[in-house]
Amino acid sequence: MSAPQALLEFFQKEATEYLDRLEQLLADTQAPDPSSFLTSARALRGSATMTRLEGLPDFASTLERLAAGLRDGELRWDQRLQFAVRGAIAELRQLVDRAPVWADADQRRARTQSAALASVAAGYLATTSPAESPVLQVQPIARFFPDDGLPAIVQRNPTPAVTIGQRFRSDIAAAADGVARESAALATSQAGPSQLALTDGVRRALLGLADVADSYGATSIAGLATRMARAPLDSGVERVGVQAVAQLLMNRELTDAQLAAQVKQANLTWNGAPAPEAAIVSIESMLYRGHSAVTRAREVRDQLKVHWQRGTLAQPEAHALFEELSDLLDLAVTT
Known part of the structure; x- marks a missing residue:
């Protein structure tokens, strides 16, 4: 009307x-x-x-x-x-x-x-000056661990339900998901004020990711996210790079060592270094035998446990793991 x-x-x-x-x-x-x-x-x-x-x-x-x-x-x-x-x-x-x-x-x-x-x-909210901010009372950690022979008030859980490493991967993946969503919206936007707003959204998400990484001491991720946030982000190459890093950090299937290696390569790529060429590996070196087959079988077992916990044992990926485990059991008796 x-x-x-x-x-x-x-x-x-x-x-x-x-x-x-x-x-x-x-x-x-x-x-x-x-x-x-x-x-x-x-x-x-x-x-x-x-x-x-x-x-x-x-x-x-x-x-x-x-x-x-x-x-x-x-x-x-x-x-x-x-x-x-x-x-x-x-x-x-x-x-x-x-x-x-x-x-x-x-x-x-x-x-x-x-x-x-x-x-x-x-993105332009003025920050409160320190003089106007409420003062928080900081409690020294020594207060919770007295030196008079009495039991400590705070104790470390020897068997925590969630380890610091697991919490790091979970928090990083959550922050990276925000970057992925913001960058996906930017990739499909049209030039104009709305695109400027979406670009600012990507920057804020990247800086949030950097804060999370920095809180865990992951300086390589924090530095990469900060450099990305300071970039113009007006080219397709930069936007694809941001999305690729976000997807990498969201991949919970990677081991910590694999994630660290790929983050290192992402840092080099963002700085303009060419990606290393894949080395040619002989087929013999890729066959598991003896102890290496047992080690690989344990890795496959752990992956199957994840599928069992998720209720995805019926998926083709899980079936492939079952077949590989069967082959590994035969290879374990070889030298």
């Missing part, structure tokens, strides 16, 4: 004036006057609300919230945010021109641009 044609024509004239004021406020590279910026944005939102055009008031409201955040010191302003806001105003101007012939495509476009602007603004 939309407003009468006469009201839409009045809205177009009024909204155009508000948009002109907003563009004038953004003409300088410095931050716009917060009060004037909020006044014009609020007026635009109020005017758009009367049109009852689905999506358009939401877009204008997002711009108003951004202006309020700037006025209240909740947002930090820089050239990139200014570019995103100017792009949003240009989109609003085109949508205002479409008001008399508003369609579902215009509604989707308004909501998409609204979400994109909100996503960009979320």
Whole structure:
């Protein structure tokens, strides 16, 4: 349902004036006057609300919230945010021109641009100064391990349900999943403000991954994720590289040694070093015999246990493991 044609024509004239004021406020590279910026944005939102055009008031409201955040010191302003806001105003101007012939495509476009602007603004939240931050009382660890002969308050569990290594792989995989989702959305996006928002989303996910890796002392992963976050991310090669690293870190089937080796290679590849050529291995060296067959059989057994825990023993991969285990039992008696 939309407003009468006469009201839409009045809205177009009024909204155009508000948009002109907003563009004038953004003409300088410095931050716009917060009060004037909020006044014009609020007026635009109020005017758009009367049109009852689905999506358009939401877009204008997002711009108003951004202006309020700037006025209240909740947002930090820089050239990139200014570019995103100017792009949003240009989109609003085109949508205002479409008001008399508003369609579902215009509604989707308004909501998409609204979400994109909100996503960009979320990356510019001002941090609380240390003086205003609550002070946490730090308890020294020695307090929990008294030296007066009494039992310690805190003790290490000798048989933890989840080891530190398992928790590391789980947390890294979860952080990498966020990078994979953000980079997949970026790969299918179109150029414009929405793509800038998605790029910022990838950067935040990469920095989150770096924080997780750094908390475990995994400096190679943390350094790679940080360098990726600082890259332009505007080429297909860079975006594919980010997705490949995310998929690598999500692969729980790799051993820790295999993961470390592939992360090392990913670091070299991202820095521009060519991938090493695969060495030619003779078929004889690939055959298991004696003790090596037993060792491999144990690895296969552990993989089958994982399938059993997941309830996937009926999958072709599990059947292949059963066949390999049978062959390994025969090879174990050879020298």
